[in-house]
Amino acid sequence: xxxxxxxxxxxxxxxxxxxxxxxxxxxxxxxxxxxxxxxxxxxxxxxxxxxxxxxxxxxxxxxxxxxxxxxxxxxxxxxxxxxxxxxxxxxxxxxxxxxxxxxxxxxxxxxxxxxxxxxxxxxxxxxxxxxxxxxxxxxxxxxxxxxxxxxxxxxxxxxxxxxxxxxxxxxxxxxxxxxxxxxxxxxxxxxxxxxxxxxxxxxxxxxxxxxxxxxxxxxxxxxxxxxxxxxxxxxxxxxxxxxxxxxxxxxxxxxxxxxxxxxxxxxxxxxxxxxxxxxxxxxxxxxxxxxxxxxxxxxxxxxxxxxxxxxxx
Numbered sequence: 001x002x003x004x005x006x007x008x009x010x011x012x013x014x015x016x017x018x019x020x021x022x023x024x025x026x027x028x029x030x031x032x033x034x035x036x037x038x039x040x041x042x043x044x045x046x047x048x049x050x051x052x053x054x055x056x057x058x059x060x061x062x063x064x065x066x067x068x069x070x071x072x073x074x075x076x077x078x079x080x081x082x083x084x085x086x087x088x089x090x091x092x093x094x095x096x097x098x099x100x101x102x103x104x105x106x107x108x109x110x111x112x113x114x115x116x117x118x119x120x121x122x123x124x125x126x127x128x129x130x131x132x133x134x135x136x137x138x139x140x141x142x143x144x145x146x147x148x149x150x151x152x153x154x155x156x157x158x159x160x161x162x163x164x165x166x167x168x169x170x171x172x173x174x175x176x177x178x179x180x181x182x183x184x185x186x187x188x189x190x191x192x193x194x195x196x197x198x199x200x201x202x203x204x205x206x207x208x209x210x211x212x213x214x215x216x217x218x219x220x221x222x223x224x225x226x227x228x229x230x231x232x233x234x235x236x237x238x239x240x241x242x243x244x245x246x247x248x249x250x251x252x253x254x255x256x257x258x259x260x261x262x263x264x265x266x267x268x269x270x271x272x273x274x275x276x277x278x279x280x281x282x283x284x285x286x287x288x289x290x291x292x293x294x295x296x297x298x299x300x301x302x303x304x305x306x307x308x309x310x311x312x313x
Contacts, residue, residue, distance in 0.1 A: 024096030026082025032075045040075030047112035054103045064090045142177030146307035161309040163195025174313035181232035183223030196309035
């Protein structure tokens with residue numbers, strides 16, 4: 001068989017191909033096939049082997065796949081890397097498992113000649129500006145975001161903030177970002193992610209003094225997480241103390257009658273000093289119920305809507 005050569009036309013990286021857990025959609029590769037004398041190999045079938053290596057000097061490929069392509073009248077063919085037939089020698093079980101954010105991958109292209117494959121190209125994967133930004137997605141590990149979908153629809157590359165223990169080695173970027181701020185897991189191989197179910201978020205007070213009770217904050221759960229003026233610490237609900245003089249008017253309680261009556265619930269306590277010579281000699285407890293005036297609940301909250309909090313890994 002005559003030797004064939006490739007002239008690269010374009011490599012178009014899908015933007016989603018370079019996030020930690022890629023979309024699995026793959027990316028496009030196009031080239032022109034020429035014979036050794038430079039003439040185009042038009043309207044012909046070619047068999048290709050594509051291998052992705054985690055670096056130029058890597059000994060073994062992460063992914064290997066086979067493509068059966070067909071050139072057009074100009075000798076050009078196009079394939080989608082990630083959609084070929086997986087071949088033995090692949091470390092990854094499937095294309096979507098490749099972590100493009102870990103390293104810059106190199107791609108080897110081989111053309112079948114007889115019963116063997118000959119290398120015709122080995123180069124670092126180029127990327128579009130958008131995917132180049134996506135390659136650095138690990139810098140966003142630990143970012144918390146509100147997600148408008150349910151817990152079972154959390155997108156790839158994110159975890160539900162449900163406080164679970166996860167592996168320090170499997171989620172190494174997340175572990176490097178947040179450490180054991182939200183829980184130490186088993187103390188060696190796991191750590192906890194935040195549990196934000198039903199929670200509001202608040203910025204760390206730091207040196208601002210905006211949270212006068214920052215130093216008394218506790219763990220979110222009894223799991224070895226942070227306390228005090230640090231990220232991951234927890235603070236229960238409370239109402240600012242209200243002091244002053246209470247004036248009870250006729251619209252609430254009628255104190256001009258004896259005994260006092262009106263809208264208050266009045267409980268007789270007893271005779272002051274053991275005598276009852278006048279209305280002032282009696283003591284009463286005036287009970288009130290705020291639900292008669294404002295909405296009440298089991299916690300203190302503004303108007304709100306539910307979202308699913310997720311964390312990038």
